[in-house]
Amino acid sequence: MNKEAKSDQSDNILIRAFQRGDAASFRDLYARHKDPAFFYALNLTRNRYRAEEVVQDAFLGFLKNVQDFVVSGSFRRYLFAAVRSRAIDERRRRKTRREEPFREEIELFEPRNGQSDPGQAAELRSQVTRALLALPGEQREAVVLKIYEGMTFREIAALVDASENTVASRYRYGIDKLRIRLQRAAGI
Secondary structure, eight states, X not given: OOHHHHHHHHHHHHHHHHHTTOXXXXXXXXXXXXXXXXXXXXXXXXXXXXXHHHHHHHHHHHHHTGGGOOOOSOHHHHHHHHHHHHHHHHHHHTTOOSOOOOOSOOOSSOOOTTOSOHHXXXXXXXXXXXXXXXXXXXXXXXXXXXIISOOOHHHHHHHHTOOHHHHXXXXXXXXXXXXXXXXXXXTO
C-alpha cells in the first residue's frame, strides 16, 4: 500500500470515528489537512484572509454534513474540491474575474531545522514564493497541486475539470516560467 493510500485509509478511520462522536478525530483530521488546504487556497485567492475564510468554510461545510458524508476515496481530494469551489464563489461575490496582484508579504515555505545558512535559505524561499505567485492562476494551480500536493495529472484534471493534457501543459508552462524567473533572480 502506498503512502497516499495509507493516508486516505487513516483519514477514513478518523472520519468514521468522528461520525460516532469522537471529537478528537476531527481535530486530528483538521491538523493533518489545514496547512495544505490553506496553501492551496492562498494560491487561488492570493489573499491570506480570504484563504483562511475559504478553508474555514470548506471545513464547516464538511462538519455540517458529516453524518451524511460517505467515506470513499480521498478526503484530501474532497477538501481541495471544496476549497476550490469556495474560492471561485468568493471571487464571484467580489465580482471580479481578474486576479488581484499579491500585495502582502508572505512566506509560503517554512525554514527547515538545521539549515546551514538561514539568511541565504530565507532569500531563496522568498524568491521561490515571488516566482510562484507571479505565475498565471491556472499554471500556479497545476504546479502547486503537482509538486506540493503530489497529485497526478489525472487527479488534478478531475479537480479542475480539465483534460489531463491541458493540466500537463499548464504545469509544463508554469515550470518553464518558474525556471526563467528563478534564473533571472540568481543572475544566470
